[in-house]
Amino acid sequence: MVASLKKNPPHQVVIVGGGFGGLYAAKALAQANVNVTLIDKRNFHLFQPLLYQVATGMLSPADISAPLRSILSKSKNTKVLLGEVKDIDPTTQQVILGDRVVPYDTLIVATGAKHSYFGKDSWKDFAPGLKTVEDAIEIRRRIFSAFEAAEKETDPEKRRALLTFVVVGGGPTGVELAGAIAELAYKTLKEDFRDIDTSETRILLLQGGDRVLPALAPELSQAAAASLEKLGVIIQTNTRVTNIDNDIVTLKQNDQFKEIASKTILWAAGVQASPMGKVLAERTGVECDRSGRVIVEPDLSIKGHNNIFVVGDLAHFSHQNGKPLPGVAPVAKQEGEYVAALVKQRLRGKTLPEFKYTDYGNLAMIGRNLAVVDLGLVKLQGFIAWLFWLFIHIYFLIEFNQKLLVMIQWAWNYVTRKRGARLITGKESLALAQVENTNGKSQYTTANNRQTVNA
Amino acid sequence: MVASLKKNPPHQVVIVGGGFGGLYAAKALAQANVNVTLIDKRNFHLFQPLLYQVATGMLSPADISAPLRSILSKSKNTKVLLGEVKDIDPTTQQVILGDRVVPYDTLIVATGAKHSYFGKDSWKDFAPGLKTVEDAIEIRRRIFSAFEAAEKETDPEKRRALLTFVVVGGGPTGVELAGAIAELAYKTLKEDFRDIDTSETRILLLQGGDRVLPALAPELSQAAAASLEKLGVIIQTNTRVTNIDNDIVTLKQNDQFKEIASKTILWAAGVQASPMGKVLAERTGVECDRSGRVIVEPDLSIKGHNNIFVVGDLAHFSHQNGKPLPGVAPVAKQEGEYVAALVKQRLRGKTLPEFKYTDYGNLAMIGRNLAVVDLGLVKLQGFIAWLFWLFIHIYFLIEFNQKLLVMIQWAWNYVTRKRGARLITGKESLALAQVENTNGKSQYTTANNRQTVNA
Numbered sequence: 001m002v003a004s005l006k007k008n009p010p011h012q013v014v015i016v017g018g019g020f021g022g023l024y025a026a027k028a029l030a031q032a033n034v035n036v037t038l039i040d041k042r043n044f045h046l047f048q049p050l051l052y053q054v055a056t057g058m059l060s061p062a063d064i065s066a067p068l069r070s071i072l073s074k075s076k077n078t079k080v081l082l083g084e085v086k087d088i089d090p091t092t093q094q095v096i097l098g099d100r101v102v103p104y105d106t107l108i109v110a111t112g113a114k115h116s117y118f119g120k121d122s123w124k125d126f127a128p129g130l131k132t133v134e135d136a137i138e139i140r141r142r143i144f145s146a147f148e149a150a151e152k153e154t155d156p157e158k159r160r161a162l163l164t165f166v167v168v169g170g171g172p173t174g175v176e177l178a179g180a181i182a183e184l185a186y187k188t189l190k191e192d193f194r195d196i197d198t199s200e201t202r203i204l205l206l207q208g209g210d211r212v213l214p215a216l217a218p219e220l221s222q223a224a225a226a227s228l229e230k231l232g233v234i235i236q237t238n239t240r241v242t243n244i245d246n247d248i249v250t251l252k253q254n255d256q257f258k259e260i261a262s263k264t265i266l267w268a269a270g271v272q273a274s275p276m277g278k279v280l281a282e283r284t285g286v287e288c289d290r291s292g293r294v295i296v297e298p299d300l301s302i303k304g305h306n307n308i309f310v311v312g313d314l315a316h317f318s319h320q321n322g323k324p325l326p327g328v329a330p331v332a333k334q335e336g337e338y339v340a341a342l343v344k345q346r347l348r349g350k351t352l353p354e355f356k357y358t359d360y361g362n363l364a365m366i367g368r369n370l371a372v373v374d375l376g377l378v379k380l381q382g383f384i385a386w387l388f389w390l391f392i393h394i395y396f397l398i399e400f401n402q403k404l405l406v407m408i409q410w411a412w413n414y415v416t417r418k419r420g421a422r423l424i425t426g427k428e429s430l431a432l433a434q435v436e437n438t439n440g441k442s443q444y445t446t447a448n449n450r451q452t453v454n455a
Numbered sequence: 456m457v458a459s460l461k462k463n464p465p466h467q468v469v470i471v472g473g474g475f476g477g478l479y480a481a482k483a484l485a486q487a488n489v490n491v492t493l494i495d496k497r498n499f500h501l502f503q504p505l506l507y508q509v510a511t512g513m514l515s516p517a518d519i520s521a522p523l524r525s526i527l528s529k530s531k532n533t534k535v536l537l538g539e540v541k542d543i544d545p546t547t548q549q550v551i552l553g554d555r556v557v558p559y560d561t562l563i564v565a566t567g568a569k570h571s572y573f574g575k576d577s578w579k580d581f582a583p584g585l586k587t588v589e590d591a592i593e594i595r596r597r598i599f600s601a602f603e604a605a606e607k608e609t610d611p612e613k614r615r616a617l618l619t620f621v622v623v624g625g626g627p628t629g630v631e632l633a634g635a636i637a638e639l640a641y642k643t644l645k646e647d648f649r650d651i652d653t654s655e656t657r658i659l660l661l662q663g664g665d666r667v668l669p670a671l672a673p674e675l676s677q678a679a680a681a682s683l684e685k686l687g688v689i690i691q692t693n694t695r696v697t698n699i700d701n702d703i704v705t706l707k708q709n710d711q712f713k714e715i716a717s718k719t720i721l722w723a724a725g726v727q728a729s730p731m732g733k734v735l736a737e738r739t740g741v742e743c744d745r746s747g748r749v750i751v752e753p754d755l756s757i758k759g760h761n762n763i764f765v766v767g768d769l770a771h772f773s774h775q776n777g778k779p780l781p782g783v784a785p786v787a788k789q790e791g792e793y794v795a796a797l798v799k800q801r802l803r804g805k806t807l808p809e810f811k812y813t814d815y816g817n818l819a820m821i822g823r824n825l826a827v828v829d830l831g832l833v834k835l836q837g838f839i840a841w842l843f844w845l846f847i848h849i850y851f852l853i854e855f856n857q858k859l860l861v862m863i864q865w866a867w868n869y870v871t872r873k874r875g876a877r878l879i880t881g882k883e884s885l886a887l888a889q890v891e892n893t894n895g896k897s898q899y900t901t902a903n904n905r906q907t908v909n910a
Contacts, residue, residue, distance in 0.1 A: 043599060043879045060515035069647035079649045082603045099607070148498060148537045152554070192524035194534045424498045 010035045010077075013343060014095055014104035016085050016276065018045050018068045021110035021312030021332035028340030030075035033347065037102055039081045039095070043067055046133060049329055050393065052173060054136035056143065056180035061133040085111075085276065088283050090305055106307045106343050109276055109294075110336065113313035113327055116272035116291065123244040127166075127265040130173060139266060141424050143181065146264045147189060148424070150196050161261040163201045166249050168241050169268035170207030171215070172364040175224060177266055178205040179367040182231040187368075203232065204260065206239045206251065208269075213372065215326060216362050220372040223381040227370045241269075271327060273314050284308065289316045289324070298354030300339055309342075311335035317355065325357050329396075334358065365389050465490045465532075466802060469550055469559035471540050471731065473500050473523045476565035476767030476787035483795030485530035488802065492557055494536045494550070498522055501588060504784055505848065507628060509591035511598065511635035516588040540566075540731065543738050545760055561762045561798050564731055564749075565791065568768035568782055571727030571746065578699040582621075582720040585628060594721060596879050598636065601719045602644060603879070605651050616716040618656045621704050623696050624723035625662030626670070627819040630679060632721055633660040634822040637686040642823075658687065659715065661694045661706065663724075668827065670781060671817050675827040678836040682825045696724075726782060728769050739763065744771045744779070753809030755794055766790035772810065780812050784851075789813065820844050 011034045015022045018040035026038045047064040054061055072078045087096040088109075094101045115129035128138050143165070150162035163185075167178045185201035192198075205212065205228065211221040212228070212235060225235055242257065243250035249265055251258045273292030281288050286302040287295045293316035296302060300309045300317065312332035318324045325331045338355045345352050361375035363385070371385040380388055466489045470477045473495035481493045502519040509516055527533045542551040543564075549556045570584035583593050598620070605617035618640075622633045640656035647653075660667065660683065666676040667683070667690060680690055697712065698705035704720055706713045728747030736743050741757040742750045748771035751757060755764045755772065767787035773779045780786045793810045800807050816830035818840070826840040835843055 043603060060517045062515040067647070069644075073646040080647075081607070083607070144498060152536070152538070189524075191528040192522070192535075 011343075011347060012037070012103060012105045013108065014039065014102055014106070015108045015110060016040075016095060017110035017112060017312070017314075018042070018080075019048070019110060019112050019312060019332060020329045021112075021315075021336040022108065023068070023071065023336070024333045025108050025110065025311065025336035025340045026072060026075065026078055028337045029343065030072075030078060032077070032340075032344050034077060034106075034343065036075070036078040037081055037104075038068065038072065038078060039083055039085055039097070039102070040068060041082070041084045043069070043080075043082055045071060047396070048131070051130055051133075051136050052176045052180060054133070055130055055139040055177065056184055057140055058180070061136065065133065086279075088279055088308075090284050090308065093307075104307075106309070108309045108311060108336070108339055109280065109314060110310070110312045110332070111274040111276040111314055112332075113271040113273050113291075113293075115267060116270035117267070118270055120244070123267070126244045126246055127168060127249075127267040129267040130177070142264050143184070144424050147185075147193065147196070147198065149263070151193050152195075157261075159196065160200075160202075161247060162263045163196070163198075164260065164262040164264070165201065165203045166260060166262045166265045167203070167205045167268055168244075168249075168266065169270075170205055170209070170212035170235070170237070171268060172213065172362075174205055174207070174266075174268035175212055175228065175364050175366060177268060178203050178233045179228055179231055179365070179370070182228070182233050183367050186232050201232075202234060204262075205233050205235045206241060206249075207235065207237045208240050210237050212237070213362075213364055216364070216372060216374040217379060220374050220379055220381060224364060224366055224372045227366045227372075227381075231367050231370070271313070277310075277314055280308070280310065293324070299342060299352070300335055300355050309339045311339055317357075319354060320357055328362075330360065331357055363389050363392065466798075467492070467558060467560045468563065468798060469494065469557055469561070470563045470565060471495075471550060472565035472567060472767070472769075473497070473535075474503070474565060474567050474767060474787060475784045476567075476770075476791040477563065478523070478526065478791070479788045480563050480565065480766065480791035480795045481527060481530070481533055483792045484798065485527075485533060487532070487795075487799050489532060489561075489798065491530070491533040492536055492559075493523065493527065493533060494538055494540055494552070494557070495523060496537070496539045498524070498535075498537055500526060502851070503586070506585055506588075506591050507631045507635060509588070510585055510594040510632065511639055512595055513635070516591065520588065541734075543734055543763075545739050545763065548762075559762075561764070563764045563766060563791070563794055564735065564769060565765070565767045565787070566729040566731040566769050567787075568726040568728050568746075568748075570722060571725035572722070573725055575699070578722070581699045581701055582623060582704075582722040584722040585632070597719050598639070599879050602640075602648065602651070602653065604718070606648050607650075612716075614651065615655075615657075616702060617718045618651070618653075619715065619717040619719070620656065620658045621715060621717045621720045622658070622660045622723055623699075623704075623720065624725075625660055625664070625667035625690070625692070626723060627668065627817075629660055629662070629721075629723035630667055630683065630819050630821060632723060633658050633688045634683055634686055634820070634825070637683070637688050638822050641687050656687075657689060659717075660688050660690045661696060661704075662690065662692045663695050665692050667692070668817075668819055671819070671827060671829040672834060675829050675834055675836060679819060679821055679827045682821045682827075682837075686822050686825070726768070732765075732769055735763070735765070748779070754797060754807070755790055755810050764794045766794055772812075774809060775812055783817075785815065786812055818844050818847065 013029060013034050013036045015026055015038045018038055023045050026036055029036050044065040044067050050064045053059040068080045072080060083097040085095050085097055094103050114131055117123045128135055130136060130139060146162045150159050153159040153162055165181050167174045182203050185198045189198045213221045213224050228235060240252045241249060242252050244265060247261055247263055249260045249262060277288050277292040277294050280286055280294050284302055284305050289295060294310040294314055295316045296310050298319045300311055302308050302310060312335060313327040316324045334357055342352045363373040365371045369383045369386050371389040373380040373385040373388050468484060468489050468491045470481055470493045473493055478500050481491055484491050499520040499522050505519045508514040523535045527535060538552040540550050540552055549558050569586055572578045583590055585591060585594060601617050605614050608614040608617055620636050622629045636658050640653045644653045668676045668679050683690060695707045696704060697707050699720060702716055702718055704715045704717060732743050732747045732749050735741055735749055739757055739760050744750060749765040749769055750771045751765050753774045755766055757763050757765060767790060768782035771779045789812055797807045818828040820826045824838045824841050826844040828835040828840040828843050
């Protein structure tokens, strides 16, 4: 049953992906008598739960990222390899990169998830999602460019579209984005413009179901909605997006269609497993669910290949209560640690009972002093929940050396209500000017080269 | 003589450029009975003297930037306009943007300088310079990608080229970049790689003249050179670059030509005035010098147009000792403040004596504990100079609210020798893979789309 347990040369563990699942597996194997290779496309681990704060100008990307090499520099049995895995060969036990192959005895796949536009890929350009540092910088560029363009716009209708922000999806990311944009518009930027009144900004949060934060208890959804509305966010539940075009979102509410003109549409709705799920299915015959997640065994391995594990957002684990575990950081972390522990047990000729997720609760930040926390028996809201949220996030950041900086930045922003990281950067970041294009719709162009950008 | 001094409606001051010159002029006019419009292509002021720390992964862009609107939000007479000035009409007293015109009574042009490749514009792609946030992120990407590619490279010659960094230009930026890369290679990254020894890195600093930091006293140049060499930087003086091609720098030393294979070539040599100099010359007949800087009158106005001023790197001011003032932040700051004071005096029907620059000294940072400071009578080097450098820079950052953060980040890096902002980001930042192209030279391509990038 137990996979080839070489001790000399040491057992080779290959981990694909340096997110929470992969990184915690690597850390847990640091002292083990194995060789670990951690492969990632990026040279840094990203603390994704705070990415929305980068997108809204509160933090810098480096504040919530840490170089993988730096995190693992003391793990002398661990090698970090920057590269993208293209394929896997379970017969020869190799992962295949563009320019090399890496042999494994145990393989841990933790490549996560990306956005899903439910097959409507054309929406992507008009409504970016928030998964990577580049996504966050692009969203930041769009948000702040919209205010800049509004300041210059004289047509009231166009100005209204520029000051309308639509967030699609009422899960934690959508709630946090909408809350942060509201604070930005109604507090931070209030004094900064001369020709517009940023309090005229409209922020719409669209949710398909009947309440925001459906993973939390109903009373907390209600508390979150009340807090968001107090901040100025307009929540539209039971609302489905049927189309997104340049500057126009089409909604369906109670069988009525409705169009909203908005220059800044943000996508916080569906996710989809990364392509590695498909590769695993093809090479091992393992089944995937509708969103492409790999259906794993009770020990997180895949059927017929007990030396291949899938952890984190890519894994569909439903052995606990029939429902798959949610795609959140604590699940990925515990799964990564479990697999590492199992590998160590196997090296001793032992095994472990099946994986069991310990749910410590759910939480979401809404704004300054406002959060909701659902710990099962204990439910918190308002300021106390906000403090709890802060504490938890700082606690988890500790391990990445970013704690001090982030804490100070938060404290600073809290006192001053300022957002220092409001940079409009990137290729299309030069002066935005609005021009009329041939079909009469207004678009942004960069002033220097008139190249159309999706802003 | 004195230009149209409207008091009702208020005198319109238009400032083009939000660097040190333009921003200090705007700040000095905050309480005056004038309307100020500050026009910039970017929505933030950049503290350029610390840009090399972004390029080497020490600080984040937002740490050394501040939103112009936020800096000027309390100046109720001041409007910030995001846009690019294309032209100026001195007859109708208007500046012309892509999508609008802005009338002025007094115009202050402070659009600064950009790199100059001495007419060899093809060098630009192979040897980026350091002027913008995007430049810094690109250089950061190249530096850290070179180490990543070296870790994967098995050919010793190619590995050597990947671990060879060439900095062209021995002024403050070149010295600071070379010193920072040396610290990175020999200290910060020492433990982070498994297949390369980063202490094999070669850092070459090329200087056309016979010493680095020629603006400082010769004994400080000598001290700086000694410190750099102790850090591991190879200084080559009396060295002219005759060609830069993909991965190859050709040098001329004592009539001998020499080729150096390097994957990371950085440009810290010539600068050139921004295009606004040419516009001013065409529209007003004012003379420019060889590098395109506008030759200004003793009061920083331009000949025949006493309501148009040029300040900062775009200005050629040589009324003090025959030599033009250098393109450094203190000159720009003092010039901006002088023009603001002159405008205020003119509103009272008075004037000011001609501009006089007060030179408080020159300084350059070399590395941890190492700097050189030339205050004329007082010359400092080593640790005490480094403390002085730190103090001065923090002092000037105070006004931009970034002091605390930068100080803590420095302190943190100082204690840990870590660099947290080592992110490889941007369009071409996915896994770098090395491939052979048709002519046998190796190039980087991004693994996912095989698009060649200049890395």
